[in-house]
Amino acid sequence: MNKIFNWGIIGPGAIAHKFVEALKFLPQASLQGVVSTNLESAQRFARQYNIPIATNQLNELLDSDVDAVYIATPHHAHCQLTVDCLTNGKAVLCEKPLAVNHKQVSEIIEAAKTHNCFLMEALWTRFLPHIEKLIEQVNTDTFGKIAFIDSNFAFKTEYPPGHRYNNPALAGGSLLDIGIYPIFLCYLLLGKPTQIKADALLNEQGVDRTLQALLKFKDDARANIFSSFHFNGGAKAHIYSCTGCAIHISDKFNTPSNMILENAKGEQKNIEIPFDGNGFNYQIDEVHRCLVQKKLQSNMWSWQNSLDLVDIMDQVRANISLKYPFE
Numbered sequence: 001m002n003k004i005f006n007w008g009i010i011g012p013g014a015i016a017h018k019f020v021e022a023l024k025f026l027p028q029a030s031l032q033g034v035v036s037t038n039l040e041s042a043q044r045f046a047r048q049y050n051i052p053i054a055t056n057q058l059n060e061l062l063d064s065d066v067d068a069v070y071i072a073t074p075h076h077a078h079c080q081l082t083v084d085c086l087t088n089g090k091a092v093l094c095e096k097p098l099a100v101n102h103k104q105v106s107e108i109i110e111a112a113k114t115h116n117c118f119l120m121e122a123l124w125t126r127f128l129p130h131i132e133k134l135i136e137q138v139n140t141d142t143f144g145k146i147a148f149i150d151s152n153f154a155f156k157t158e159y160p161p162g163h164r165y166n167n168p169a170l171a172g173g174s175l176l177d178i179g180i181y182p183i184f185l186c187y188l189l190l191g192k193p194t195q196i197k198a199d200a201l202l203n204e205q206g207v208d209r210t211l212q213a214l215l216k217f218k219d220d221a222r223a224n225i226f227s228s229f230h231f232n233g234g235a236k237a238h239i240y241s242c243t244g245c246a247i248h249i250s251d252k253f254n255t256p257s258n259m260i261l262e263n264a265k266g267e268q269k270n271i272e273i274p275f276d277g278n279g280f281n282y283q284i285d286e287v288h289r290c291l292v293q294k295k296l297q298s299n300m301w302s303w304q305n306s307l308d309l310v311d312i313m314d315q316v317r318a319n320i321s322l323k324y325p326f327e
């Protein structure tokens with residue numbers, strides 16, 4: 001790939017730094033602009049990484065020659081910003097969740113179709129080498145059919161009520177932020193659930209601090225997932241098969257990771273899975289590959305995948321009667 005891809009960032013917050021670190025591993029990427037609602041924070045970010053455009057005016061970025069925009073704002077802003085970028089002919093890599101609900105994700109997909117623009121949800125875990133290895137392992141005859149998945153993502157936060165984790169107006173709550181990872185894993189391995197039963201502890205602002213869900217899939221496979229901002233529960237995934245085999249990813253299953261393969265006799269083997277960069281580079285690489293091939297969506301994480309994922313989260317939220325004020 002000889003082409004240089006000019007990137008812009010909207011939302012220079014916590015995760016945007018990780019994105020910029022990842023770009024350093026991709027010589028064909030060049031960072032050209034950053035947008036924030038607060039001009040000073042855009043300028044601070046731009047100084048730190050030597051970015052030519054720093055603005056609080058979205059149009060400045062949209063009128064520039066950036067090829068692709070990474071959207072890393074709180075969830076409530078994903079839909080409008082993504083549609084604005086697509087409408088102006090910019091490819092978009094938007095942080096998870098692509099948007100807050102089915103209606104918003106559908107609107108975004110329509111905009112990508114109408115404007116013939118590339119669009120992908122930045123579900124970075126999907127592109128990591130250990131996830132490819134996991135898919136390979138669960139597809140072996142020895143492993144057989146998946147019987148049960150037990151997965152969680154939980155850490156303790158001390159943020160004030162207005163922080164995006166806690167704030168309903170910003171589509172806060174553990175489900176959309178971190179519960180999305182265990183749900184993604186179940187969906188990746190088992191497809192859409194046929195039944196969902198969820199329960200949650202809500203915070204004083206009315207979003208889920210802790211969420212638990214039981215998912216039932218075809219062929220009687222089950223999953224138990226939970227997410228929480230209440231306590232440090234790590235990010236674990238245990239996948240059990242009908243043949244008595246198991247795969248354990250106990251060390252932050254959503255990040256570059258190792259895994260333990262367990263055979264039907266209970267014998268365990270640890271496998272290390274090498275990765276490049278900080279892991280974020282894999283999803284950016286996929287965007288570059290798709291742009292070179294003039295594809296509008298990735299085969300690895302398609303528009304339908306994003307729609308299915310948000311459908312599952314919509315159902316979980318319906319189960320716990322959680323609606324955001326703007327819905």
Ligand SMILES: NC(=O)c1ccc[n+]([C@@H]2O[C@H](COP(=O)([O-])OP(=O)(O)OC[C@H]3O[C@@H](n4cnc5c(N)ncnc54)[C@H](OP(=O)(O)O)[C@@H]3O)[C@@H](O)[C@H]2O)c1
Nearest residue numbers: 011012013014015035036037038041072073074077095096
């Ligand atoms: N992939 C991962 O591992 C991972 C990890 C953490 C978070 N995330 C996702 O990344 C996103 C951001 O999370 P974060 O933790 O980085 O949030 P954050 O630290 O609160 O940063 C959000 C940034 O967006 C800016 N912003 C807010 N509204 C905006 C708007 N309308 N236009 C332009 N900028 C806007 C904010 O600054 P101003 O208010 O000054 O504009 C802030 O710089 C979320 O979707 C989250 O789920 C992903």
